[in-house]
Amino acid sequence: MIAQFSIVPLGVGVSVSSYVAKVIKIVDESGLPYKLHAMGTIVEGQWDEVMGLIKKCRDALMQEVERIVIDIKIDDRKAAKGRIEAKVRSVEEKLGRPVKK
């Protein structure tokens, strides 16, 4: 499955990119395929791999802050893999030309 998630800490000021950096460090070290974009991080893996990774990120942030809001969106399709790239490619094929990505 692929999942997109974002973690927003509350009560730490307007800028939260240093917390996102901590999260991405953990994601990067997990070895799972991922992609960071402006609104979240996309990761691909089995349920337990992905959810275990998000829990690890949450645990790391909850050591430093009082409250976090986490958004997770999962696209789970049987027997599908390599979808971080493949889903965008499939749209481009339907459209007949490349898009901004």
Add this chain to the structure above:
Amino acid sequence: MIAQFSIVPLGVGVSVSSYVAKVIKIVDESGLPYKLHAMGTIVEGQWDEVMGLIKKCRDALMQEVERIVIDIKIDDRKAAKGRIEAKVRSVEEKLGRPVKK
């Protein structure tokens, strides 16, 4: 923590309430505090309890359908409990009167 989640199966037609019913049956049997509303289900518990429950719902649906989209939104606040009701009550107190709920 409290979490809101919804699971939408794709490729099974326009109406998905029979799938939501299967999910709610599992949630209800879990014993965790929950509340169903028109856009999802809110549940309260520890990370592993809540995520274990959502995984169980996902496993049940993936036995029947090819693809699902899951949305999860978590509000995780240290030492806070009973928040499915308390968060709404806190807004009413700030407002000084009851709201539709």
Add this chain to the structure above:
Amino acid sequence: MIAQFSIVPLGVGVSVSSYVAKVIKIVDESGLPYKLHAMGTIVEGQWDEVMGLIKKCRDALMQEVERIVIDIKIDDRKAAKGRIEAKVRSVEEKLGRPVKK
């Protein structure tokens, strides 16, 4: 259509219920059917009514804070009305018994 939304202000501390109270006041005065729950507000109306309302809430908060994160989830189904209650009822009918709501 029905829409669920939540607005989280950043940089104003851990507790945000006073801001939610401002939002709910605007929603309540709009006259649109709504329901507040622990993770957001559900409202029903035409696209322009609902989106105009959310814009009004956003404008009110952006006068006070530097940054907000808004989540909107829309369920748009042709010719369907009264769905804040009807969607839950439909699940209960499929299940054959009432749920916590």
Add this chain to the structure above:
Amino acid sequence: MIAQFSIVPLGVGVSVSSYVAKVIKIVDESGLPYKLHAMGTIVEGQWDEVMGLIKKCRDALMQEVERIVIDIKIDDRKAAKGRIEAKVRSVEEKLGRPVKK
């Protein structure tokens, strides 16, 4: 502000990439800065520009399908522009090295 959105049509089968292609065509023709990724489309602009665009995409799909689910996530920060790229860059600066993007 920047906004991420995704539109999922129900009742049209398991694969929805041809509908995403229609949406991206409309986004691309809008002239607004955008980026397609595996879980949605990010676009930057003023509230009315972005919401007008999403409405246009919704109208196009509702001519063909009976029901759609739309997710919108907005990050609205005063005086901030060029954030589709800048937010990722800011994380990389905090981290001290490039990430997968």
